[in-house]
Amino acid sequence: MRSNSSSDRLDRSRGSAPPLRIHAAFSLVEVLASLFILTISAMGITAAWRLADYQELLTRVDRRAERILRQYYELQTFAPPESRPFTANASSSPSAQNAITGYLYHPRLIAGQNGSNPFGDLIPFSISMTNGAAPGGNQLVLTYTVPSYGTQASRNVTKTVVLNLLNL
Amino acid sequence: MVGVFLVVGAATGFLLTAMQRQAAVLQASALEAQHEALAEIMDDSIKSAVDFQIYQQAPSSDSTPLAPGNSSGDYLVCVNQQGRSQFHFDGTQIEYQQTQGKVVQKRFFTGVSQVSAPNTGQKEPVFNMYLGIVQAQWNVDTTVDEVPFNVFGVPLQMQ
Numbered sequence: 175m176r177s178n179s180s181s182d183r184l185d186r187s188r189g190s191a192p193p194l195r196i197h198a199a200f201s202l203v204e205v206l207a208s209l210f211i212l213t214i215s216a217m218g219i220t221a222a223w224r225l226a227d228y229q230e231l232l233t234r235v236d237r238r239a240e241r242i243l244r245q246y247y248e249l250q251t252f253a254p255p256e257s258r259p260f261t262a263n264a265s266s267s268p269s270a271q272n273a274i275t276g277y278l279y280h281p282r283l284i285a286g287q288n289g290s291n292p293f294g295d296l297i298p299f300s301i302s303m304t305n306g307a308a309p310g311g312n313q314l315v316l317t318y319t320v321p322s323y324g325t326q327a328s329r330n331v332t333k334t335v336v337l338n339l340l341n342l
Numbered sequence: 343m344v345g346v347f348l349v350v351g352a353a354t355g356f357l358l359t360a361m362q363r364q365a366a367v368l369q370a371s372a373l374e375a376q377h378e379a380l381a382e383i384m385d386d387s388i389k390s391a392v393d394f395q396i397y398q399q400a401p402s403s404d405s406t407p408l409a410p411g412n413s414s415g416d417y418l419v420c421v422n423q424q425g426r427s428q429f430h431f432d433g434t435q436i437e438y439q440q441t442q443g444k445v446v447q448k449r450f451f452t453g454v455s456q457v458s459a460p461n462t463g464q465k466e467p468v469f470n471m472y473l474g475i476v477q478a479q480w481n482v483d484t485t486v487d488e489v490p491f492n493v494f495g496v497p498l499q500m501q
Contacts, residue, residue: 208349215353223360230367234374238489241378245492248385249473252496257473280488293488 228323235278235297235318239333242276243316246301247335250314260303262312273302278318297321303337312337370484373453377482380436380451381493384418387427388476388495391420396469396476400430404441414470418478420497431456431468431480455481457490475500 200208250258259274277295285292299318305311313334322328388394395401395411396418403409406421416431425442435452456465457479468480478493 212349212352215349216356219353219356219360223363226364227367230371234371237374237378241381241491245494248494249475252475252494254474257475280490282485282487 232320238278239299239316239318243314243333243335246314250337262305273300275300366485370486373482373484374489377451377491380438381491383438384429384478384493385495387420388497390422391497392499393421394476394497395419396471414467416467418469453482453484455483457481
């Protein structure tokens with residue numbers, strides 16, 4: 175707090191006491207208010223940042239899931255029978271075969287966090303084929319789990335593609 | 343007054359860091375989208391090819407029919423009714439060259455690394471015919487993650 179009393183300054187300069195030194199400083203209220211504003215700003219920016227990151231990740235993961243489904247559709251449809259990832263089942267009852275698993279997201283890690291591999295594995299997916307006699311019964315089904323965010327719980331996302339019966 | 347400047351300065355620094363991070367994510371997303379487009383082009387080129395070959399070395403001539411190639415390599419040449427498409431991995435990027443008559447167009451797709459073999463860890467060529475169909479496999483190393491790409495296709499002459 176500054177002293178603006180000129181008479182006080184005058185009196186002191188006339189007397190034996192040393193003249194007052196004037197300091198420019200923050201009051202406690204100013205410091206607390208600054209900290210409060212800074213904290214609120216940091217929280218707001220971090221929340222917006224995390225939300226944007228999360229939405230971006232969801233979009234990218236969704237595109238990757240579609241791409242992987244398309245790749246397996248191509249393999250299942252056009253590869254020689256012995257090289258296909260799934261075998262068609264002639265039985266009329268729907269059945270799911272052994273699923274193929276993998277990861278949709280490989281984030282770059284901090285150096286040395288995962289040995290020599292600089293990328294991690296997150297958001298697991300599984301892809302399987304369901305057999306059925308009815309039209310559209312043979313399907314490739316890809317499932318992955320969207321990570322939780324804030325109050326939103328994690329949820330499963332399923333994507334399917336119907337296989338052409340002539341190519342099975 | 344100084345306190346206000348201090349707060350605004352700190353908040354601005356924080357915001358800039360957040361924006362920098364967001365820019366990196368957008369950059370990664372854009373790079374992935376570019377390679378997705380490349381995968382589409384490759385898929386279309388393979389499926390519509392009336393003649394194709396994979397080479398380990400650069401093809402010596404542009405004549406058709408194409409000279410015999412290899413089962414795997416870093417060059418893929420597809421010839422279809424629109425012209426000739428050539429894909430080449432040069433160690434860091436994939437070069438796509440499309441030739442239609444006398445018009446030659448080139449596009450470069452950066453940030454590419456080879457896929458490692460699961461057993462040996464050895465780097466695999468980008469193009470191969472291992473499952474009896476034409477395949478292309480590569481990784482894209484973005485600023486935030488790694489994105490694997492796989493293209494499977496059967497040319498017209500093999501269908």
